[in-house]
Amino acid sequence: MKTLPVLLITLFTYFASSSQSVVKELSESDFSIGKSITIESKILGEERILNIYLPSSYSTDSLKTYSLIYLLDGSRDEDFIHISGIVQFASFPWINTLPESIVVGIANIDRMRDFTYPSGNKLDQTEFPESGASEKFIGFLEKEVLPFVENRFRTNDERTFIGQSLGGLLGTEILLKAPHMFDNYILVSPSLWWDDENLLKAEIGNFDSCKKIYIAVGKEGDVMERTAKGLYEKLLTEKSNNTNLYFNFLEDKTHGDALHEAVYKAFEAFAQKTTSTSD
Template sequence: MKKFLFILLFVTFQVSISQEKKPFSIGETLSFYSEILQEDRVLNIYLPNGYENSSKQYPVIYLLDGSTDEDFIHIAGLVQFGSFSWINMIPETIVVGIANVDRKKDFTYPSTDKGYVKKYPMTGHSENFIQFLEVEVQPYIEKSYNVTEEKTLIGQSLGGLLATEILFKKPDIFNNYIIVSPSLWYDYESLLKMTPKDYTSEKKIFIAVGEEGEIMKRIANELYLKLKKINNHHTQLYFNFLEEQDHGNVLHLAVYEAFEKMFSVKK
């Protein structure tokens, strides 16, 4: 009899659990056709807790490599954790993950390295992608969501190369830059030889690299020193070498430390 009652209760519990299932969501996914890129694109958007019932305006983080199977989920998680009132590491923030189609195409400018171009013939279209961010993505977000003027860009590897290119060529598209393990070896390190465009708006720039080989460490440090040399009172500049991390796992800890240094409110 006891065995029968146990089975009955177990079945009842299972039915009850199944009846309470509902989808879990941390935001929205937007699919649209880009006139600039001439292709369908996807944005993954994390909204802070209580966004729907709030009249607040929120800063925005734009995340390269922002597909759900890339960096969107764990970076959105860091933002949620960091914005808890008892943590106070970052203000409540909207995260816009730009899902990839072809990152080698979108994140690189034209190269003079014939061997690389032969191997990856679709490279060299970052100018279009930057225009896509500036003309299509940002205006849509600003029109559709309650946002402030504060915009941060996060990019790693080739994404870090693109973030550096934007910082050097069109710095005022974003207020803040988190550049992790940038692939500045691309095109014989030509971007490092470029003179960055001047800007007058306030900037926070965080550069990080892990234990990823001498070339990656050197070029990340050279980027920091280049920016430090031309630094002015408009810029807060940070550099971090994460010796326990490699190219595969450096982003998460780097972004965590960037949030602490760039946005944390001391209690």
């Protein structure tokens, strides 16, 4: 009577071992989506990491040039990988909302220091004593990062900026004071509460160089929602005829998860022909 159980166990062991041997590992290699480059910044007095996403055609088409997307909070463990994925997806031929582009993720060291201008608010000064060095960081972007990237890689003349939260605050500062630095701006949940919202009172520079500006905010409370819409309305009254302006309220998103959807919606909006929209 013990023969049948023993036979079943023997057959099970045989088939289990046979199925495990079906797959034969042939090779293993690292998987990479681009490059990580460390540069020395004389302006900041420190080394900084740039993470670079290169489209698949970059290595096969030596004559092709690419638009550039500059991403703040661009560390590997921040927004670089998922934003690069959106860029890849949006540039697939069957999606075709974005030309193949290079993503430049600028890794952080101290975002509170780098993304804020000096605040006149005493509480800001007390809670964030390291803040207020955005002028230096903007100089680092304009005089060091942009020339380095555009000399190193095959690029065309189009630059897009992506910044969220404090990165959106910095992007707003650049947009208002030096809009020529980028052609397109994607500003998500910008922290315009900084310095008692005084950046919203700043004069607007010459917008003739700006092609597209997209502003988005999630369900993030009165201040964040009001100031983001306030920025849109300010730009709407001052924008040039060459500038397309978009606003999106993402009511099912929060400050923590608005960026991913906002960036994809920005690419969709940029592919359209309308000059200004508010949703």
